[in-house]
Each structure stands twice: as structure tokens, then as C-alpha cells.
Amino acid sequence: MPKPSALAASDQEALSLSEHLVGSIERVTFHNDETGFCVLRVKARGHRKPVVVVGHAPSVAIGEVIEASGGWLHDRNHGVQFRAHALATSAPTTAEDLQRFLGSGLLRGVGPAVAQRLIASFGARILDVIEKKPHELTRVQGIGMAKALGIGEAWTEHRALKDIAAFLNAHGIGGFLLTRIYRAYGVGAIDIIKANPYRLVLDIPGFEFALADQVALRLDVEPTAEMRLQAGLAHVLSEAVKEGHSGLGADELLRQASRLLDVTEAELGPVLDAQCAAGQLVADGLSGRRSIFLKSLYGAEMFIAQRLKDLARGEHPWAGLDAAQVIAEAEAAIGVTYSPSQREALAAACRSKVLVVTGGPGVGKTTLIRSLTRLCAQHERTIALCAPTGRAAKRLSESTGFPARTVHRLLEASEGGFRRNAKTPLDCDLLVVDEASMLDIRLTAALLRALPDEASLLLVGDVDQLPSIGPGQILSDIIASGAVTVVQLKEVFRQERESRIITVAHAINRGLMPDLSHRPDSDLFFVEADTPSDAVAKMTILMRDRIPRRSGLDPVRDVQVLCAMNRGRLGTNMLNGELQQVFNPPGPESLHRAGWIYGPGDKVMQVRNDYERDVYNGEVGIVREVRRDHGELTVAFDERLVAYTLKELDELALAYAVTIHKAQGSEYPAVIIPVALQQASMLGRKLLYTGVTRGSRLVILLGSRAALAQAVASEEEPRLSRLRNWLET
Numbered sequence: 001m002p003k004p005s006a007l008a009a010s011d012q013e014a015l016s017l018s019e020h021l022v023g024s025i026e027r028v029t030f031h032n033d034e035t036g037f038c039v040l041r042v043k044a045r046g047h048r049k050p051v052v053v054v055g056h057a058p059s060v061a062i063g064e065v066i067e068a069s070g071g072w073l074h075d076r077n078h079g080v081q082f083r084a085h086a087l088a089t090s091a092p093t094t095a096e097d098l099q100r101f102l103g104s105g106l107l108r109g110v111g112p113a114v115a116q117r118l119i120a121s122f123g124a125r126i127l128d129v130i131e132k133k134p135h136e137l138t139r140v141q142g143i144g145m146a147k148a149l150g151i152g153e154a155w156t157e158h159r160a161l162k163d164i165a166a167f168l169n170a171h172g173i174g175g176f177l178l179t180r181i182y183r184a185y186g187v188g189a190i191d192i193i194k195a196n197p198y199r200l201v202l203d204i205p206g207f208e209f210a211l212a213d214q215v216a217l218r219l220d221v222e223p224t225a226e227m228r229l230q231a232g233l234a235h236v237l238s239e240a241v242k243e244g245h246s247g248l249g250a251d252e253l254l255r256q257a258s259r260l261l262d263v264t265e266a267e268l269g270p271v272l273d274a275q276c277a278a279g280q281l282v283a284d285g286l287s288g289r290r291s292i293f294l295k296s297l298y299g300a301e302m303f304i305a306q307r308l309k310d311l312a313r314g315e316h317p318w319a320g321l322d323a324a325q326v327i328a329e330a331e332a333a334i335g336v337t338y339s340p341s342q343r344e345a346l347a348a349a350c351r352s353k354v355l356v357v358t359g360g361p362g363v364g365k366t367t368l369i370r371s372l373t374r375l376c377a378q379h380e381r382t383i384a385l386c387a388p389t390g391r392a393a394k395r396l397s398e399s400t401g402f403p404a405r406t407v408h409r410l411l412e413a414s415e416g417g418f419r420r421n422a423k424t425p426l427d428c429d430l431l432v433v434d435e436a437s438m439l440d441i442r443l444t445a446a447l448l449r450a451l452p453d454e455a456s457l458l459l460v461g462d463v464d465q466l467p468s469i470g471p472g473q474i475l476s477d478i479i480a481s482g483a484v485t486v487v488q489l490k491e492v493f494r495q496e497r498e499s500r501i502i503t504v505a506h507a508i509n510r511g512l513m514p515d516l517s518h519r520p521d522s523d524l525f526f527v528e529a530d531t532p533s534d535a536v537a538k539m540t541i542l543m544r545d546r547i548p549r550r551s552g553l554d555p556v557r558d559v560q561v562l563c564a565m566n567r568g569r570l571g572t573n574m575l576n577g578e579l580q581q582v583f584n585p586p587g588p589e590s591l592h593r594a595g596w597i598y599g600p601g602d603k604v605m606q607v608r609n610d611y612e613r614d615v616y617n618g619e620v621g622i623v624r625e626v627r628r629d630h631g632e633l634t635v636a637f638d639e640r641l642v643a644y645t646l647k648e649l650d651e652l653a654l655a656y657a658v659t660i661h662k663a664q665g666s667e668y669p670a671v672i673i674p675v676a677l678q679q680a681s682m683l684g685r686k687l688l689y690t691g692v693t694r695g696s697r698l699v700i701l702l703g704s705r706a707a708l709a710q711a712v713a714s715e716e717e718p719r720l721s722r723l724r725n726w727l728e729t
């Protein structure tokens, strides 16, 4: 046994300093994808019993051989363990290790029994056969050609992941983006990264520019290399696009890129000019200022403007209908008397091929759409209803009694693009888009491409809500341009006594501090909280006790916490962890991934569009089942079940708390909105207004009056876009 050393730490005692250890991995007790930190149980040469090895390795698998150098330590909590300074892994060679390795479920389609048969047939050559001649695996009983090739593919993937992990590790990057990199580049990942490490920033969501710079530095890319300067400019521009702009002032772009890259604006200027000359970026004057646009967005905005103008000029499919008669028919069909502005909107729908109807909550927008569905049926016109999110489309279907789809589904979106386009247009005389404030540039262009020339278009939305998550401010640009007919619905139907949510929303929208005096029968409350911790404590009590008791609502299913941002004490990241602890604490069944834990009953949100499985960004579901042995979980989105493997879990996030941005287009029975000065930089009037209008039965503002006053007073900066300009000319 190693001798105790004098270098004793308080809870650890070094027993020896420099030794070499060789063995095979019996169990991976812990491995952190991000840092590579691992705790292994190893069958080591010269040791009768398994030993614990602690170290860092980009990837580890049961059965693999390790070579480690380091020393023995006595840890007060964990006992004697080998602390490795260097740790290398290689493929197993002995039959026993191979059995453990292949039988561990590492390769799809190979379990312990198949592993045993493979090793019995091929012995130590087995990995070589799998890699180079997978078709020979068919010699083993029970393995057909498809299975054999599948095992070969799984092995290629395993090897590629291991190589990429080692490459990233050698370049100072943790393995947490490994699967995303593999998904984007496949087996050629290392060559692609070596050729231009800056591609990572553009291609891999979440890959920081600084990290790519770090890789580039190790690959000896010069700080003034053209690829670096180009990437820096593209990065600054794409950050602006992420904030919703379709471009950026040239001076601003150069200033920000110069700061990011630590080079002078003079060095960057020619690179920018060259990119514009080559057509990768577009330079154009906007309000007398040279602005730079991404080519695709610039083209799309130009197209939208042209298409809207062309559509508006064509003959109306309802030409010949008498508006007064239409209104009378519509009123009779649904048994209401329209408000003056609703009448105006219906009359406009009879004469304008492109029409925008806007207005705040409760002004009768949905009722108008319902009337149009009846009218179309009566006059044998085809109508199509859609909305930008699944929740909004569902709500529209329910309130109109007419099927509505998401824009993506209407356009038959797939990974390869939209199946409905100019060549295979939609089949309708009238297309209605609800929640049109959420349309971004790309989606609008796709929609207009697929709209037949003869059809008319009605955009319905609340222009005072947040603009789309993607770039553009389509609805507000169209309205501001004056290029198409716009009707604003003004009369609010739900009355103050009935709905304080509505009056408070309208006050916020006008920039006025709402009346927050306590009224027991109200549907909106302000709950004072002095500090963020106080707010969290009160939030828990409200969700767990007060709201269910008062309204019979379910804390997980019906109550949604809406945050201004992800970061901070009152951001979604922290709150989700805490609310999960309260409402569905992780247990032995839970799956761990990328810092999150998911167990049956957890509320989760899909965070990107997945066309294959037909689940879209922002959809919320409940984890139904976790199969730890298969590394798989199933989420119920309403009644639909969708399965996720471990690798796909980065498509999910906990959703006890979500950002107001993500909640756009959704409505919840109850919402709680933290309002604290700590979020002042993010919490503006539109954000607060959008949050408040998400609640249908109950809204609770939780925090400080000062923060609320500040949010109401602060108007968000408009986005930089070109559409209004195109429409005006």
C-alpha cells in the first residue's frame, strides 16, 4: 500500500504522488460532458479489488482500457482513490473487456447476448470487423444485413464522437456541444473545423465567438486573418438579427466588430466592403444612414413589400358582394350586433384584398374571424385560418369552431423547406393569419410565396404586443407604411368590473401606471415583494396554496410563471430549478442532461422547431414516462406523445417558468409575472403588456411598484428593418 505523505490537506491526504495505473473501466460512476470530469470504477492491473479513479477525459465507456498517471489520495468522504493528472482511454482488447464494452448498450442494436455471439465468432478482431467489414457480421446467427450495417454505422458514429471529443478537448473546449457539432457536420467535423473554426459560431447554436477564437488561436490563425474578420462582422450582424433587426448601421457594425476582434475599424472596413461587393451582405441607405443587411433578410423584406402591393392591386374575390348585406348576414349568423369598428373591418374585408385588423385584448378580433368563416361557407368561398404558434392556432380553432393550423403546418414545413410555395400554392380564397404580430420576415415571405394571386389576405393581431421572436416587425411596419388598408378595433367588450386584466393591459399600453388597489373579486392582483427571495417564497405559496384554493387551478398545468429573461434570481433558469424542487422533486427515475433533470410529471417546453416530429418552438408538455435503461423519455403535448432520446434532450427545457417572449401567442388560465428592479434592463412596456395579456382568468404581478412604474414608462427601441421603407416607395 502506498505510504502516507506529509502533504495532507484538511479533507484529503496524499498517499503517493507519482504512479502509473493501467486497467479497464468497470463502471462509469460519473461523467460531466462539459468539463470531462469523471469518476470511474476500474479493474486495475496489480490490484485485486476494483479501484476508484478520478480524472478528466472527453469521453469514457465501460470496458475501455485506461492508462493514467497520478497519485493515490485518501478522501475523507470517498475513501482511497487514484487522482489522475493524465488519463487516456483506448479500445478494449480482452474478451472480458470487449464483452463489457459491447454489451453495455454503447451501440444501437447490440446488447449483452448479441455481444457474446459477436465475440464468440470473431474474438479480438471484432471491433476491426465492425469498423471495416460490417457485412461479415451476418455470419453471426440472428444478424441480418440491415442489422449488420446498422451496427457498423453506430460504431462509426461512436468513433467520430470520440475523435471530435478528443479534438475539442485538445483545443480547450468541453464536450457539451459535442452532439450538436456532430449533428451539424457528421463524421467530417474535425476537417470542417480545422478549415475554418469560425463556422462553429454560425452553425452551432450556443457556440460563443470567443470559443471559436480560442480554437483558431491553437490552429495558428492570425488575428487579422480575413476569415476571422469576416466571421467577426458576421457574428455582430447575426447578434443584431437575433435581437430582431434585419440589419445594422454600418458605423455601429464596424464599432462593435472592432471591439470584439480587437482590430481597428480601418482594418475591418475593406473586409466589409468586399463582402458587400461579393453579395454576401447588402449595403443600403436607411434614413440617410448606411446600413448593412444579411442578404437573405434584405431580399425577403423586398419580396414581402412587392408581393403585398401586387396582391392588393388584384381583383377582390368578393367583388360584387354588398357590404351592408354581408354585415347583416354575419350579425344574424352569430347573433351579435357589431361595434362600429367591427362593421368597418367587415366592410373593408369585402373590398380590400390585403387588410390588417388590429386592436388590444377583448375588442372582438376573434369574433370577426368567426363571422368570416361563416360568410365564406355561405358564399362558397374557401377560407384558411392560421397562426404562428401551435397554442394560438388551437385557441383560434376552439373559439371559431373552424380548423386552424400553424403557419408551418399550413405551408407543410419540412427540414428541406416549405412544400407549399409559388409552384404549389395554397388552395384558398381568403387567408386569415391571427396573432400576426408574431410573424417574422422569413415566415411572412414563405406565406406570401404560397398565397395564390387571386386570394385575399387578412392579418389580425395586436400591434402593441412584442414583435416576433425572429427578425422583423412585420405588422407594425405594414401598418405604419399606410400601404394597405388598416382597421383598428377600438370598442372593448369585456368590462372593467368583469376583467381588470383588460383595463390594466390597456393602461400599460398607454404608458399609464395601472390602478393596483386591492379588490377581492378582481382577476388581477399586485403582490408586493421586497427582495427577489421574498418574491420566490411568495410565488411558491401563491402557486401551491392560494391559487388552487381560490380558483381550483392546478399549479403545474394551469399556472404559468412568465419572466422577463432567463438570467438572474427571477429568471427562468433559477426559477425552474426551484419550482421543480417544490412541485416535482427529482427522484431515482429522473434523467440528467446538460445541467437539467427531467422526471415524470415535469412541465417542459420544446425550444426549437422539429419538423420531423412535428413539435415546435414554444410548445409546452408534461413528461409522461422516463425509461432510464433506454435513456429515453416521453412527453405528452396535449394528447400527443413524443419520445426523446438522451441526445435530443437539448430540444427541451423545464417550463414551470418561461420567458414572456416564448409565451407569445399562448394563453394560460393564470400567470404570475415577477416585476423587479433587477430586470429593469429587459422589462419594458411591450413586454409587460404582452405578459399581462397572456392570462385569461388570473394575472398576478409580483414584485415592486417602482419596478412596475419603470417598466410602464420604458418604451422598447424599434427594430431596424427595411420593410416599411419598401412599402412606402
Ligand SMILES: Nc1ncnc2c1ncn2[C@@H]1O[C@H](COP(=O)(O)OP(=O)(O)OP(=O)(O)O)[C@@H](O)[C@H]1O
Pocket: 336, 337, 338, 339, 342, 359, 360, 361, 362, 363, 364, 365, 366, 367, 368, 493, 494
Ligand atoms: N359585437 C359584439 N357584441 C357583443 N359581444 C362581443 C362582440 N364582439 C365580441 N364580443 C365578445 O367579446 C369578448 C371578446 O371578443 P373576442 O374574443 O372576439 O376578442 P379578441 O379581440 O379576439 O380578444 P382576445 O385578443 O383577448 O382574444 C368575447 O366574449 C366575445 O364573445
